[in-house]
Amino acid sequence: MKILVAVKRVVDSNIKVRVKADGSGMETANLKMAMNPFDEIAVEEAVRLKEAGSATEVVAVSMGPGACQETLRSAMAMGADRSILVQTDADLQPLAVAKLLAAIVKKEVPRVVFLGKQAIDDDSNQTGQMLAALIDWPQGTFASKVKLADGNVEVTREIDGGLETVSLQLPAVITADLRLNTPRYVTLPNIMKAKKKPMETLRPEDLGVDIAPRLKTLKVTDPPSRKAGAKVADVKELVAKLRSEAKVI
Amino acid sequence: MAVLVIAEHHNGRLAAATLNTVTAATQLGGDVHVLVAGENIAQVAKAAAQVGGVAKVRTVDAAHYKDALPENVAPLVASIAKEYSHVLAPATTFGKNVSPRAAALLDVAQISDVVAVESADTFVRPIYAGSAMATVQSSDAIKVITVRATGFDAAAAGGGSASVEPVTATAPVDSAKLLGQELTKSERPELTAARIVVSGGRGVGSAENFKVVAALADKLGAALGASRAAVDAGFVPNDYQVGQTGKIVAPELYIAVGISGAIQHLAGMKDSRVIVAINKDADAPIFQVADYGLVADLFQAVPEMVAELGK
Numbered sequence: 001m002k003i004l005v006a007v008k009r010v011v012d013s014n015i016k017v018r019v020k021a022d023g024s025g026m027e028t029a030n031l032k033m034a035m036n037p038f039d040e041i042a043v044e045e046a047v048r049l050k051e052a053g054s055a056t057e058v059v060a061v062s063m064g065p066g067a068c069q070e071t072l073r074s075a076m077a078m079g080a081d082r083s084i085l086v087q088t089d090a091d092l093q094p095l096a097v098a099k100l101l102a103a104i105v106k107k108e109v110p111r112v113v114f115l116g117k118q119a120i121d122d123d124s125n126q127t128g129q130m131l132a133a134l135i136d137w138p139q140g141t142f143a144s145k146v147k148l149a150d151g152n153v154e155v156t157r158e159i160d161g162g163l164e165t166v167s168l169q170l171p172a173v174i175t176a177d178l179r180l181n182t183p184r185y186v187t188l189p190n191i192m193k194a195k196k197k198p199m200e201t202l203r204p205e206d207l208g209v210d211i212a213p214r215l216k217t218l219k220v221t222d223p224p225s226r227k228a229g230a231k232v233a234d235v236k237e238l239v240a241k242l243r244s245e246a247k248v249i
Numbered sequence: 250m251a252v253l254v255i256a257e258h259h260n261g262r263l264a265a266a267t268l269n270t271v272t273a274a275t276q277l278g279g280d281v282h283v284l285v286a287g288e289n290i291a292q293v294a295k296a297a298a299q300v301g302g303v304a305k306v307r308t309v310d311a312a313h314y315k316d317a318l319p320e321n322v323a324p325l326v327a328s329i330a331k332e333y334s335h336v337l338a339p340a341t342t343f344g345k346n347v348s349p350r351a352a353a354l355l356d357v358a359q360i361s362d363v364v365a366v367e368s369a370d371t372f373v374r375p376i377y378a379g380s381a382m383a384t385v386q387s388s389d390a391i392k393v394i395t396v397r398a399t400g401f402d403a404a405a406a407g408g409g410s411a412s413v414e415p416v417t418a419t420a421p422v423d424s425a426k427l428l429g430q431e432l433t434k435s436e437r438p439e440l441t442a443a444r445i446v447v448s449g450g451r452g453v454g455s456a457e458n459f460k461v462v463a464a465l466a467d468k469l470g471a472a473l474g475a476s477r478a479a480v481d482a483g484f485v486p487n488d489y490q491v492g493q494t495g496k497i498v499a500p501e502l503y504i505a506v507g508i509s510g511a512i513q514h515l516a517g518m519k520d521s522r523v524i525v526a527i528n529k530d531a532d533a534p535i536f537q538v539a540d541y542g543l544v545a546d547l548f549q550a551v552p553e554m555v556a557e558l559g560k
Contacts, residue, residue, distance in 0.1 A: 017381075018380075019380075120513075125361055129346065130352065130353035133350040162431050162432040167426050168425050178480070215360065216385065220383050228537045228538065231544060238554065248502040
């Protein structure tokens with residue numbers, strides 16, 4: 001069973017990104033980049049399924065500029081067998097990414113596609129669901145547990161009220177939530193090994209996909225800021241202020 | 250053209266976020282219709298027809314919509330979307346699951362987590378965990394949108410008198426089925442709808458210690474929340490999580506206990522009206538957004554606060 005995992009290159013989650021002075025976007029030049037944390041969880045799950053003997057091959061896919069090669073090398077250092085880069089400097093929005101992934105699914109014919117539930121830059125939370133629609137597969141979004149069987153997969157999903165478990169016929173799309181697993185640290189020998197693993201580079205034109213953006217960002221601004229209030233000396237003062245000043249209790 | 254709102258409902262009741270979504274819909278110009286899909290939905294349809302600002306409720310009652318599975322609901326939405334200029338759903342786990350799937354079937358983009366409507370094609374949404382607000386314009390014929398409830402007031406649950414009109418069901422899709430749900434049972438109010446939220450973070454130290462925070466929540470009749478760090482550490486289940494990847498709340502009063510205030514947590518609560526932080530680290534970033542900060546050991550301060558509130 002082949003598994004495809006989609007990974008996105010984003011600004012490292014530990015870095016606070018600032019709005020550009022001209023309001024045209026975010027200041028991302030020269031920042032440390034990393035694999036989107038939810039995609040790391042997706043890769044980890046795919047690799048574990050391979051290690052458990054449920055999958056035979058894990059193929060990582062990324063889209064964007066040439067530097068996404070680094071992200072794919074990280075995925076291969078975690079255990080993916082090979083990777084595909086769809087290289088473009090164009091602005092890729094979720095619908096375009098889903099269409100590119102759909103084209104790759106047609107080529108690669110995996111049984112499961114894993115993605116992170118959302119990327120921490122645009123926070124869209126769309127690509128997995130869109131891909132599932134385009135290829136007409138069932139979807140298990142926000143997965144916290146995945147049990148793969150012969151013809152189906154049981155996915156436990158994080159929902160607002162708690163958890164729910166769905167059974168999906170394979171092939172299926174699964175998006176990873178936080179508690180699915182804890183991704184491994186990559187070791188130096190595995191990083192070295194990943195350098196020798198195959199990476200294929202394609203262009204969106206090769207896949208015959210229209211990637212024209214549908215949304216135009218008119219401006220990006222700082223959020224309304226909150227000013228720090230006052231420190232209170234003790235619990236007595238806190239409760240008194242909440243009662244008489246803020247009038248919330 | 251009219252605007253369609255996809256209703257979220259559970260056990261015969263409209264989910265609260267549906268009302269905020271209706272308010273967003275009323276700002277787009279055009280009649281607001283609400284789609285209620287499910288099984289035995291007469292009660293929900295009636296409730297939806299009474300929501301202020303709703304002109305028409307469209308219902309479809311069939312077994313394959315019972316579990317709100319996107320494999321069935323998304324094609325249904327797509328089947329009627331061409332009659333509308335906009336299709337809105339609440340940005341809950343229900344809306345986030347169904348709406349992008351419907352958008353892709355319509356070959357249009359989705360605008361996620363909208364917090365303000367600028368015009369019929371221009372919307373404001375947070376990016377980078379709320380570190381910035383992006384104003385985006387859509388060029389699609391149908392705008393598919395998920396609405397962040399904290400950005401819009403709830404529409405009145407009563408007073409409306411919409412007509413009810415059935416929709417033809419789409420063919421059942423059986424590639425997915427619901428096996429079961431494990432819902433958190435709690436006497437406390439629901440996080441996203443609560444007037445007061447008390448949340449604990451890594452500083453609480455253990456699942457056992459969370460009782461200290463829960464006692465304060467109960468004293469205040471508040472919902473109980475947590476930071477991602479507390480969820481990661483296994484102190485509480487994930488559905489308690491407030492933040493970028495968890496729930497977005499904006500209560501009257503938010504009390505952060507033992508929470509340092511990572512950006513990703515602030516993204517989920519900084520629109521609260523009054524924020525209180527209790528933390529022993531005076532330099533914790535949470536104090537930069539708190540209206541009232543108390544530098545103290547939570548294990549002393551919180552029980553003391555419970556006692557003080559009883560006076």
